[in-house]
Amino acid sequence: MDETPADTAPPPGPSLAGWPALRRLLLTLAILCVVVGCGWAGFTVAERQGIATLRQESNHRLDLFSSAVEGVINRLEHVPATIQLNQDVLQLLRHPRNTGQRRVTSDYLRRLNAHLGSMSVFVLDDRGIVLASSNVDVPDDSRVGEDLSFRPYFLEALSGRVGRHFAIGVHGNEPGYFVSHPIRDGARVVGVATIKIGLHAIDKTWEMLSSQAVLADTNQVVIMSSQPEWRYTSLADLTLDRRVDLQLSRLYNNRRIDRFPLVVQLSVDEDSQVIEGVLPVGQPHHHRARNPEMLVLGRSLDGMDWRLMTFTDLRPTRRQAAVYGFMSAVAAAFVVLLALYLAQHRRILRQRHQAKRMLEEVNAALEQKVASRTQDLTDANDRLRKEVVERERAELTLRNAQGELVHTAKMAILGQLATGITHELTQPLGAIRTLSGNASEFLKRGDLNSLSGNLGIIARMADQMGNIIQPLKGFARKSLPVAVTTDIAHAVGNALFLYGPRMRKEEVDVDNRCVAGQLTAFCDPNRLEQVLINLVGNAIDAMGGGPPRTLTLQASALPDGVPPPHLPAAACPTGWVRVDVLDTGTGFAGGTADHLFEPFFTTKANGQGLGLGLVISRDIVREFHGEIEAADRPEGGARFTLYLPTGPVDPDHAA
Template sequence: MPRPHRVLGLVGLMVAFLLLGLLSYRVSEHYGIEDMREKASHQLDILGAAIDSEVTRHASIPSAVELNPDVVSLLRAPSEEQDIRQVEANRFLQKLNDHLGGPAIFVLDTSGTVVASSDWIFSDNLLGSDLSYMPFFRDAVRGTPARHYAVDHVRHEPGYYFALPIRDEAREWAIIGVAVVKSGIREVERRWLAQEAPALIVDRNGVVLLASPPEWRYATLGPQPLDALERLGRQQFAGQPLGAISLDINLDGADEGRIVRLPKHLRDDVAPSQGARPYLAMARHLSGAAWRIVVFSDLRPVGIQAATHAALSIAALGCLLLGVLYTRQRRRLARGREEARAMLERANQELELKVEARTADLSDAVAGLQREVQERQRAEQTLRAAQAELVQAAKLAVLGQMVTGITHELSQPLGAIRTLAANAAEFMRRADLVTAEKNLAIVEQLTEQMGHIIGPLKTFARKSPAVSTAVDVAQAVDSALFLFESRLKKESVVLERRIAADACIAWCDRNRLQQVLVNLIGNALDAMHDEPVRRLSFSSERASSGKVALAVVDSGCGFSEEAVAHLFEPFFTTKQPGEGLGLGLTISRDILRDFGGDLMAGPAPGGGARFVVLLPPLPSDHRETLP
C-alpha cells in the first residue's frame, strides 16, 4: 500500500484495536460483575440460612415456658408467696436451659421485672432486673409475640430475644407475664468475623450489629439524630454508644447488587494505602430475624479480568492461535463456575436437611416436655392422696398412743356417775328429793366434763379435706396440748405458753395445723424423755413478710449440723430403729406449704431444738369480718 494508505490503515487498525479492546473490556466487566453478583447471592443464601437457623432455633421455647405450672403459679402468687414459688420456677428454667444447651431463659411479670431465670445459680443473674424498657417486653405485654436483638445490662452480652405473653386461663386469658428466651449469637459472630471481604449485619434501625472489620460494629449506615441513637442505646444496647462512626453508604438497590466506593474515613479499616476501590454491595433480608446482611465484594479482580480479556481480544484479532487459547480459557472458567455452582447447591441442600432435622428435634423436645408436664401433674395428684392418708394414719397413731391416758380420764367420771346415780335412786326411794337433785346435778357436771374430753378427740380424728379459714393460733396450740395432757403431767414437763388468745389469727386449715402441732409436741416429748429438765415453750410473732411465726422450743438433746441438713428428707430420723419412720417432719412441712406456710428448724439457744411454723396471714377481704 502506498505510504499515505499505510498510515491510514495503521490508524484504522489501531482504532479497531482500541474499539475492540474497549468493547471487550465492557463486555467482560459486565459478565464479571454478573458472575460476582451470582456468587455473592449464593454466599448470602448460605450465610442467611445458617444465621437464621442459629438465631431462631430457640424460638419455640417460650411456648414450653408458658405451659409450665410452676411459672404460672409464680405469676399468680401474691408477693408474700413469690419467694417460695420462685424456687420451683428457677429450677424448671435451669433444667430446660441445660437440656437445650445454652440459651438464657427467664420470666417477667407485667411490670417488666425478672421474677424467674435459668441463671439464678450465678452471682450475675438477671433476677430482679427491670427490663420494662426493652422493646420485646413492651410488644409482648400488649399481647404480641416479639423477637429482638439487644444487649443485657448485667453481663453486657448481645443476643437475640424471643418473647411470648403468658396468659392465665383462670383469669379469662389475661396476660400475667412474659416468657423470654435469649439466643446466643457467638456462632454467628464466629462465622461473621471469618469473612475476608467487608461484611455487615444491619438491623431495621440502620445500626450495624456485626461487621468485618470489627471497627464498624455499632456504626450507622447514615447520619441519625443523637436523641434517637441515645434512645436505641438505652433500650437495646445496655447504654453503649451508637453512631460513633457513620458509614455513609447508600444501599438502595443492593438487593440486586450495587457498585459502591467506601468513604475515605473507612478505607484504612479495609485496605490501607490502596485508594478508593469499587465494591459490589449485595444485601439480603432475613425474615426470621428482621436483619439485613450486606456483603462487599472487591471488584478489582473483575477489572483485572476485563483488562485481560481486552488484551486477549486485541491479540485474537491478529492471531488466531491466541483466540483459540482464549476460547479454551473461557471454557475452563465456565466449567469452574459450574462446579462451584454445583458445590453451592449441594451445600445448600445439606443445610436444608440439617435445618429440617433440627426442627424435628425441637418438635420432639416440645412433645417430651408436654408429656413430662402431664406425668408430673398425675404424680402430684397421687402424692396428695398419699399424703392425706399418711396424715390420717398419723392422727390415729397419736390417738392409739393416748388410749391409756384417755381411759384413765374417763374411768373416774364414769365410776362417780355410777355411784351418784345409785345414791340418787336410793334418796328418791326415801323421798329425799333435794339430796337426789344434788347428786343428779353432779352427774350432769361429770357428763359435761367427759364431753370436753371427747370433743377435741372427735375433731382431731375426723378425716376431712383441707379448707383454709381464720384460725386462732393460741386455740390450736391448746387443742394440741390437750391431747398430751396426761403425758405432760406424767413426765413433769414445764409449759411456757406466751401466746394470747385472739392475738394471732392465721389463714389455714384448723385440723391440719393441729396435726402439725401434735407431731412437733410428740417429737419434743420424745427428745426430752431422758433429760433432767423438761421445758416446752410456745411463742408467736409477726414475721417481716407479714406471716404469723409460731415458735416451738424444747430443752431436749437437739440435733447435729449434719442432722439439720437432712432433717426434712423422707425416712430420715434421729430416733432409735423401730421408733419412727422419718416421715413426720416431711409431711408436716408439705401440709404447711399446701396452704402457703412453711416449717423451719434449728438449734435453740442454750440447747434443745427450735421449730418455727410460718402461717399465712388473714386475707384483707376477711379481716373486716372479724369481731
C-alpha cells in the first residue's frame, strides 16, 4: 500500500483562523489614526494661535523698545545744527591757529556737553582736523588735532548733508552714535560740528524685550545685543570691497567682524519696514551646536540706519501646543477606550476567572518549590555553621602555635645569650663568696665596722645580680600579647642590656639615641623587646667581619598627617613613631633584601639559624598594626625600620 511521505505533502490552504487577528489589527490601526489625527489637529490649531499671540506680543515690545531707542538718539541729534550759531565757533574756523579762540570754543563745547549729557561734542575744519572738543582736558580722548577725515559722518557733513553713523572711538574705544552737521560761513561749508551720543541707556532696556535681540547698522553689523558674544558680527557675508571700506573708515576701530552665529533669512516689508522670519532648527554656528527654532521679528528705526531684531524661541509655544495636542489625543483615546471597554467587559471577566485559576495552580507549584528550596537552605546553613566552628578552631590553633613559636624564639635567644649572662653572674658570685668569708672572720674578731662594710658590698652585688636576672625573667615569661603605652627607650635599653657582654667582647660601639620618656608606642612591651633583640642580634652578626663595628638605635615621631609606607594615616589618629636599627656590616648582597621576610630564608651558616626570626618579628609588628622594612644604607651597612602606632588603631582604617 503506497503512502505519501510527510515532507512531500501538499501545503495547506488558507486558514480562517487568521481573520480575527487581522480584524484586531485593522481596528487598532483605525483607533491609532483617529487618536493621532485628533492630536495633530489640536497641535496645529494651538500652534497657529500661539505663534500669532507671540507675534503680537513681540511686535508690541518692539514698538516700545524702538521708541525708547529713538528717544535716546533723537533727543540730541539736533544739537550739531545749533553749534554754528555760536560766533566763537565761526571765529575759530576763520582763524584756526588762534590758541585763545580754540580754548574759548572748547570751553563752550565742554559746558554744552555737560548740559546735554552726551559723550562728547567737537568741531572739525574742512580738512577733518579737530579744532575744539568738549573733552580737551581728557588725556586719552581730547581729539584736538586729530585727523578724522576718514570718518563717513565727516564726509557726509562736508558734502552738505547730515551724517549719522555708529562708530567706536579711535582712542577711547567707546562705541557711540555720531551725528554731524555742516557749519557754513555764508554759502561755503567751512567745518563740521559733531556730537557723540552714548548708548549705555540702551543697554539697560534690553530686559523689556524678554528675548534675545540685536541692533544692526546699515552695514548689517551687530553693534549692540543682549548677547555680548553677538556684538560686532555680520548678519550677512561681507564682500572684500566692503571689508576694505570698513578698514578705511575704522567704524569698528579695527575690530574683526566675524559671521553672525545664526543664519538669518528674513523678509522685509518696504512699506511698513517690518522684518519677519523663522530661523529653522539646526542652523550651524561657530560652536557647532544645534539652535532652537526661533521667530525673528524686527523694525527699521525711523530716521536712522539701524535695524532692531528679536529672536524669540518657539519651543515654549510648541510645548504648549503639544500639550493641547496631547489633551486632544487623550480625549479621543478616552472615548474610543470607553467604547472598547463596554464591548470587552465580558471577555475581561472571563479572562480574569481563567487567570485566577492559573494563579492558584502557580501558587501551589511555587509553595512546593519554596519548601524544597527552604530545606536546601537549612542544610546549607548547617554546613556553614560547622565550617565556621572549624575555622574558629583552626584560628585558635594557629594563634597558639604562633605563641609557642614566639616563646621558642625567646628561649633560643636566651640560649644564645646564656654564656655571656653566666659570665656576668660569675664575678658577683665570686665576690659574694669572698666577702662572706671575710665577714665571718670580722665577726669572730668583733670588727663590726668592717663586717657592716662587707655586708653592704654583698647587698649591692645581690642587687646587681637582680638587675641582670630581672630583664631575663620578663623576656622569658610566656604571656598573651597586650597592647599598652610602651616607652621605646626602655625596650631598647633592655634589648641592649641582654647583648651587653657579647658587644663588649666583640668590641661593638653602641650609639643609643633613644631618650627615656620621650617617645612611646602602643604595643606589647615584651613583644617589642623580642623584635628589638632579634634585630640587634642580626646587626651584631652582620658586623662580625671586622671594624668598624657601630650599632646605632634611634627613634623619631612622624610628622602629623604623614602616614608610614603602605599604611593609611587615618588608621591611627594620634600619629606614628619610627624606630631605626643601623649597623656598619656588609648590608644586603644581590637580591637578599627581597627575601628577608620569607620563612626559612637565612644568610647565616648552616646550624646558626632557622630563618624564622625576621618572619616572627614582622608578624609581631603587624599584630600591632605596624610595619617593618629593611634596606641598605648609602654609607654601608643595613637599616631596619619599625613603624609603630602611638595610640589605639581604628580597625575600620587599619591596613
